[in-house]
Amino acid sequence: MIGQARHRVVVIGAGFGGRYAARALRKAPADVTVINGTNHHVFEPLIYQVATGILSPGEVATPVRELFRGQRNTEVLLGWVTDVDAENRTVTATAPGGLPYRVPYDTLIVAAGTAQSYFGNDRFAEHTISLKSIDDAVELRSRILTAFEMAELATDPAEQARWLTFVIVGAGPTGVELAGQIAEIARRTLPGEYRRIDPAQARIVLIDAADRILPAFSAGSSAAAARRLRRLGIEIRTGAPVTDVDAGGVELPGERIEAMTRVWSAGVAAAPLAARIAEATGAPTDRSGRILVEPDLTVPGHPEIFVVGDLMSLGGLPGVAQVSIQGGGHAGRTIRRRLAGKPAGKPFHYLDKGNIATVSRFSAVADLRGVRLSGLAGWLLWLGVHWAYLPRGRNRASSLIRWAVTFLGRSRPERAVTARQAGFPAAPETAPGPAAEVAAHA
């Protein structure tokens, strides 16, 4: 058991920011408590591969307890943090089943990540699916695969076309990667498996309000990615802000696209916790609700509260994994220096290592500190980087097999959609009334 007298650090969230913050404290004379809403750390850059049947959840999710097993000054608690009491230095969390509990801190690191932003439009949230968690990824996978099943059962051609249309709003890396993989499912994996529809005819539309896809990349990389996507038969709509979304499609200025599968990967907003923290500390927030921090990543007037990762707003830094990783490390090291009585408060400096996005198998674009790669060269770099960053040897070995199956072969290793995921009730026990005369040999 951990003693009482030591400095207590609470880390909210075990994403990239929380993980690297807690890790930087491994030799600090402090007791560290990591509170996370699930039992796992997600390797977010590969979550789209769970959504498209390439990797299993376990291959992109490492148990938080496993990460800190050997770090004896650190404990892990399962819970969603719902509030912070900055005056009494206490965090409130909820366990599964609704049990609330409190954890006191001397120093707090907030790394609670983001929710998807719908720019205040609830209809967008209701009628699209986003891709932030394993829950999202499994649900999106279910929707993509079930759409082809529903098209096979449909007898009305317009309904069939709606099921075979996939719209992705937001052409950042996740949107681009998803569009490419849905195209490969439709054109490479499924053909030959259906008797009434041709899966290869599926329509995939990638939409962004900006004037080009991958706006954070160089113009050259953006153009190379767009060329490759068009070769895969993906329609690109840039400069096209979505004006409405409903249960049957998406509206753009002057165009309506009928589609049963609608993905939202445009823009992130701060997690709801950010508002509670702003309230508790008087901290200013930016337009997205993120907390404006001091150069050392602390909350103004609260040197004992750090905010890192997607919840932090500082000099326009983007919400990418590298900012979280480096910010988390900075917060952890700052606390360590303080505890050692050394001068702390050094400003955070972000080292931009570059951007990389896969477009399809054997094709990626990368902008790396002046060097631009695309096509196979970019893809091999993607492979190497992601393989090296994947946590633990076991995931590396099985992921390599999954990638070989998918990219060299044409299968997808993880295609099981359960009854619950497909939206079936538990196996219906009785006939649902007079059956419509649809489908099947009719």
Place this chain on the structure above:
Amino acid sequence: MIGQARHRVVVIGAGFGGRYAARALRKAPADVTVINGTNHHVFEPLIYQVATGILSPGEVATPVRELFRGQRNTEVLLGWVTDVDAENRTVTATAPGGLPYRVPYDTLIVAAGTAQSYFGNDRFAEHTISLKSIDDAVELRSRILTAFEMAELATDPAEQARWLTFVIVGAGPTGVELAGQIAEIARRTLPGEYRRIDPAQARIVLIDAADRILPAFSAGSSAAAARRLRRLGIEIRTGAPVTDVDAGGVELPGERIEAMTRVWSAGVAAAPLAARIAEATGAPTDRSGRILVEPDLTVPGHPEIFVVGDLMSLGGLPGVAQVSIQGGGHAGRTIRRRLAGKPAGKPFHYLDKGNIATVSRFSAVADLRGVRLSGLAGWLLWLGVHWAYLPRGRNRASSLIRWAVTFLGRSRPERAVTARQAGFPAAPETAPGPAAEVAAHA
């Protein structure tokens, strides 16, 4: 598109029975429609490994469409069959979202499997979890792993003990395999990861009303398995019929076991569809609700309806994979012979290839036509048999890695429990009221 004049065979279910029935029809002059409630065939003998974090769902689930991709006379439809109209020779199914549809047949093969039997006791169903589908397996995995998390958060020792107690009712192969794997999770995987509890202290109780575990096995194999389980610290209660189950535990004659995780693997009952078919055809059913078939596996008075696998009752044959596989093949071959104008109606002969059950890593028991193996020899046989039966090369390669990680190492590759699976609401947005002063450094 498939023509109209050909003989139409409908196969209900793509478990072992349906899969091998449809496969036996691949060269028959008939159009075959396989209707299944999910998009995948489940390799049931390994489903307990999904429930204990060893394999991913995709590794025990093969897409039904992939199985029949090259079988051009066969189509696959997603749907739960809810009724059979024997007079008009039509099957009614429901698609996701509730859309009903009808499919006509000339010959019908019913291979709809079983539901878990609770011997008419709804309380048992309400307060236990069974293990028949991937949904079940993922939920059980979530409950097992979350139980340790809840124990870590609990402050009351009695509550902690309840979370750390796992009861399995039914000591057939699934119950034994599950008990062994839960013991290995508690004693090998989790130690070192918790700071407040010792996962190795978890109590695992295996209960059966019969006077020994693995009643279908030889007395020698049963005793060998019991010895091994006891060495793993598993408590065995035989001759112990469960008299009640509630939200906090299980009642046996003269004993109550407090346990938050309660698994039901005792007894199967026919799927609800069996009752509809009995009603539609006047077929007799046995005590479990299974349909009593003629020696050629057809329904009395309905030579055009076959019942195979767990829904069929014939001469006391057990509900095991081999009976389904061989029965499905027999039905398919009988139809092929009829269509070729050859004498059909040959009785079904079951070839019992034996029984095998793993107890823990490196230890299994097997009864094979007079030969009895146990310990490492049995386990190597288990490994070989299951590896050979696993569908498709890709699953074989990745499963081997998973088994090495789990059995040579001490990790579990699939431990991710999502917020939805753990029973969290979507990330709670506000504090859930005054927090109880529980847990955490208090």
